[in-house]
Amino acid sequence: MKIIVAPDSFKGSVTALQAAHAIEQGLHRVFPDAIIEKIPMADGGEGTIQSLVDATGGKIKTAQVLDPLENEIDAKFGILADGQTAVIEMASASGLTLVPPEKRNPLTTTTYGTGQLIRKALDLGCKRLIIGIGGSATNDGGAGMAEALGVKFTNEDGKPIERGGGGLRTLASIDMTDLHPAIAKTETVVACDVNNPLTGPNGASHVYGPQKGATPEMIKLLDANLRHYDEILAKAFGQSYNNISGAGAAGGLGAGLMAFLNAELKLGVDIVIDTVNLKERMKDASLVITGEGQIDYQTAYGKTPVGVAKVAKAENIPVIAIAGGIGEGAEAVYDAGIDAMLGIVQAPMSLDDAVEDAQRLIANAAEQAARLLVIGRIV
Numbered sequence: 001m002k003i004i005v006a007p008d009s010f011k012g013s014v015t016a017l018q019a020a021h022a023i024e025q026g027l028h029r030v031f032p033d034a035i036i037e038k039i040p041m042a043d044g045g046e047g048t049i050q051s052l053v054d055a056t057g058g059k060i061k062t063a064q065v066l067d068p069l070e071n072e073i074d075a076k077f078g079i080l081a082d083g084q085t086a087v088i089e090m091a092s093a094s095g096l097t098l099v100p101p102e103k104r105n106p107l108t109t110t111t112y113g114t115g116q117l118i119r120k121a122l123d124l125g126c127k128r129l130i131i132g133i134g135g136s137a138t139n140d141g142g143a144g145m146a147e148a149l150g151v152k153f154t155n156e157d158g159k160p161i162e163r164g165g166g167g168l169r170t171l172a173s174i175d176m177t178d179l180h181p182a183i184a185k186t187e188t189v190v191a192c193d194v195n196n197p198l199t200g201p202n203g204a205s206h207v208y209g210p211q212k213g214a215t216p217e218m219i220k221l222l223d224a225n226l227r228h229y230d231e232i233l234a235k236a237f238g239q240s241y242n243n244i245s246g247a248g249a250a251g252g253l254g255a256g257l258m259a260f261l262n263a264e265l266k267l268g269v270d271i272v273i274d275t276v277n278l279k280e281r282m283k284d285a286s287l288v289i290t291g292e293g294q295i296d297y298q299t300a301y302g303k304t305p306v307g308v309a310k311v312a313k314a315e316n317i318p319v320i321a322i323a324g325g326i327g328e329g330a331e332a333v334y335d336a337g338i339d340a341m342l343g344i345v346q347a348p349m350s351l352d353d354a355v356e357d358a359q360r361l362i363a364n365a366a367e368q369a370a371r372l373l374v375i376g377r378i379v
Contacts, residue, residue, distance in 0.1 A: 001031060004282055004312075006039040007291040008304035009047040010324045013358040016040035016047060017054040022359040023289055023322065026366025030374060039276055041290070043304045044132045044191025044268015049078040049087045052130070055276045057081040063120040065113035067098045068137040070163070077117050080275070085128040086121035090114040090250060091135035094144075096212060099137045104213025106139035106205075106222060107166030111253055115148025118261075122182040130271055131257065132191040133250035137212055139165035139205055139222050141198070141229045142256015150178035151260060165205075165251065168225040174236045179260065188261040191268030193302050196248035198241055198255050199227045204248035212251070226252050233259050269307030279311050287373070288312040289366065290338075291322035297329025300336045309337030322365045324354065342369055 005027075007019040014022070020038035027036060042051035053060055058080040067073045078087035091097070093113030096104070114131075121129060138144070143153055144163050152175040153161045161167040197203050205214065205222035214222060227242070229252070234240045237259055241247045246265040247255035257263035273279070282288065290308040292299070300306055309319045321333065321341040333341065344361035345354055354361065 001034045002285045003027060003031070003034050003036045004039060004285045004288045005036055006041045006278065006288060006308045007322070008041050008043065009051065010293040010358055010362070011046065013293065013324065013355045014362070015054070016042060016051040018359060019291060019362055022362035023291070023366040026363035027289070027370050029367045030370035037281060039278060039281060041276070041304045041308060042268070042272050043302065043307065044193065044271060045134045046089065046091065048132045048191065048268065048272065049076060049089055052080060052087050052272065052275055053078040061120070063117055065093045065116040066110070067113055068094050068109035069099060069103060070110065070112070073098070073113070075113060075117055077121060079124065079126065084126055085130065085275070086124070086126040087130045088114070088117050088121065089132045090253060091132070093117050094138050095135045096137040097135065101213070104137065106137070106164070106209055106212040106214050106251060107218060108164040109138045109140070109212070110144035110163040111136070111138045111140055111142055111256070112144035112148045112163060114253070115145035118145065119149055119180060122180055122186065127186055129186060129188040129261070130191065130275065131188065131263070132268060133253050133257070134193070136250035136253060138253065139209060139212060139214070139226070139251035141168060141226055141252035142260065143168060143229070145253060145256055146260045149180045149183065149260065151176050152178065165222045165225055168229045169221070171229060171232050174232060176236070183261055186261070188257065188263040189271055190254065190257050190263045190265045191271050192246040192249045192254055192265040193268055194249050195245040197243045197245070198230055198247040198252050199223050204252045207248070208251065230255070267302050269302055269304050273307055273311060278308070279314070282311060282315050282317060285315070285317050288317050288319045289322065289369065290319060293324040294327055295321060295323040295325070295330045295333060295341055296327030297332055299330065300332040305338060306333060306336040309333070313337040320369050322362060322369070324358065340369070
């Protein structure tokens with residue numbers, strides 16, 4: 001009996017690999033002879049680096065970069081086992097959690113640090129980049145990122161513009177003469193699960209600006225600046241990025257990555273599925289077990305358990321999901337390919353206690369799933 005165990009991390013509690021180990025432990029209590037293949041998963045958000053490094057036998061690297069406020073920090077990225085693929089989470093260098101609430105100001109925060117991580121990966125010889133762009137503190141259209149890779153952004157006087165979403169107002173020209181030469185030979189895929197355009201009422205500034213510290217007045221300015229930025233991009237690249245789905249992700253970093261790195265934007269879970277070769281590894285499996293910290297109505301919209309289930313259903317393999325919590329609208333996952341779900345909490349307890357004891361609880365839930373399967377065989 002072959003069982004695929006492919007969970008996401010249980011955020012704030014255990015990594016995807018730790019969750020997989022716990023599920024394996026619970027299953028072996030009932031099926032001691034089962035062949036269990038553990039495949040840590042992610043959906044492009046927090047934890048993607050660790051999951052893909054664990055799934056492929058890669059390594060975690062550290063680089064000194066500038067955070068959104070241009071303070072020096074150490075940021076992590078991953079190099080997969082092939083030595084050619086880098087996994088970068090922009091949040092590790094340019095994320096909202098790096099900026100104290102009282103200092104959040106998308107007029108000044110920059111994606112420069114994300115560009116430094118990309119440069120480091122290129123300098124190490126990577127030929128493929130997987131970039132997750134959730135959780136940004138920025139609204140600069142990826143200009144800071146591109147600057148770190150050698151692009152020059154200047155005003156009408158030929159002087160560098162200020163970094164941040166506010167500086168885009170004075171942008172007059174873009175010079176790509178010194179763009180990192182490896183980019184032309186590098187494949188870049190971006191984990192992007194939103195479809196916002198660059199500007200307008202559904203664009204980067206209006207939808208995500210407030211959580212980054214933008215006032216209503218700042219939002220208008222930021223939106224106008226990104227519109228101006230797109231006009232300059234159109235002159236440089238021969239096309240507008242304004243209305244491309246996902247261009248507004250991460251404060252316009254989606255547009256910047258498409259423009260300067262010729263990146264392809266895809267659903268995060270699909271990128272991970274391809275990278276870990278999930279479809280092929282499911283061949284001949286009798287059961288798939290997946291999971292994440294919370295299953296609710298959002299899970300059906302591209303989260304890891306549903307992504308895993310779609311692959312399993314194509315192979316006619318039943319799927320069980322294990323969750324830290326089961327929330328409102330979770331039943332939607334049944335129509336998305338998940339056959340059953342179990343919560344790990346079996347008795348009243350605080351969230352802190354559940355987080356602390358997550359591995360044991362996950363193992364117990366996996367055991368219960370296995371025992372129910374045995375009953376199913378009997379009846």
